[in-house]
Amino acid sequence: MSLELLGETADGSANSFSYAFGDGSCGTNTARVLSADLTFDLDQDPAATTGLAAELDTTTLENGAHTLTATTASGATATSAVTVNNGAPGAPVILPADGALLHGPQTVLATPPAGGDAPAGIELDGAPLTTVATLGTGSSRFVFTVGSNSIEARYTNHLLVNGQRIDLVDRDYVSETVRIDVPNAFLSPGRNVVRFVTGTYPTACGDNRDDFAISGIALDVTDGTATGVGIAPSYSMGDGDCGTSTTKPREVDLAFDVTRDADAPATGLRADVDTTTLPTASTRSRRRPPPVRPRAGR
DSSP states (O other): OOOOOSSOEEEOTTSOSOOOBSOSSTTOOOSSBSOOOOOOEEEOOTTSOOOOOOOOOGGGSOSEEEEEEEEOTTSOEEEEEEEEOOOOTTOOEEESOTTOOOOSEEEEEEEOOTTOOOOOEEEETTEEOOOEEEOOSSEEEEEEEEOSSOBOGGGTOEEEETTEEEEOOSSOBOSEEEEEEEEGGGOOSEEEEEEEEOOEEEETTEEEEOOEEEEEEEEEOTTEEEEEESOOSEEEESOSSSSOOSSSOSEEEEEEEEEEOTTOOOOEEEEEEEGGGSOSSOOOEEEEOOOOOOOOOO
16 A cells, blocks of 8 residues: 655555455454554655645634635735534534525424434524424434345335435345434434335336345334334335236335333424425524523522
8 A cells, every 4th residue: 555645755664565354244353454544654855835734613713704814935825715604502403404405395304412402493584384303313223134135226225214215225235134224313202104115227128126025124213112003024025027016015104103211312303394485595494492491599
């Protein structure tokens, strides 16, 4: 391994010649490494021109416009205008993010930071939106077992967790138990529906559905429990060979009733907005902080 620079020399002799990464089959190989730090010593030309780097904590600045200025030894300057927009300490994180371009139906999520208070509401241009509670920060897991007929990434099979899409495209799944991370902001106390959708891939006979069987279906909720409602032991999904099967489901709805633990972290909020009803302009959503509770006098 080497580091090639223009006009400079990087000495990487302190590094090993090669590295074997991974953990073998399910962690059986302890000789391999999971990560490696590489060190390079630079022999810089004293006559070469250098740059500068600086780290800036924008939370120490006021929100609004600021100007960055870089000056050379000869006095030449360059400026860059930036805008700082940090939430107050402990404020919820709101999605879509600031500056996002939206169209059609959109879901707005307000999630408290770890250890933070639950948001009290979400506003759009100062008007309160109808909201439902979510499980807040962190993530849970949707669990299932797939048989020998694999779930292939190329088909773009996906989940719709209360309408929020999670694509199963990171790899193929075959003969294994699969655990898919689900943001807690997608889940709510009470009834939740996970729709498992078979994807399609273009073939000579048209858009062919992926075919596979799933079983052992569960929702593993952090700081709570999820009980399946009317879920079958297994589902054989797809469309057969180029659509020859009319009995296999192309998608299935899987219902779970979620109960939060008594000491679970603060909940978040979700609001659904149809942006086609809004004027085409800059629109700002805002989350209301939790109400301040007065303390008893002493």
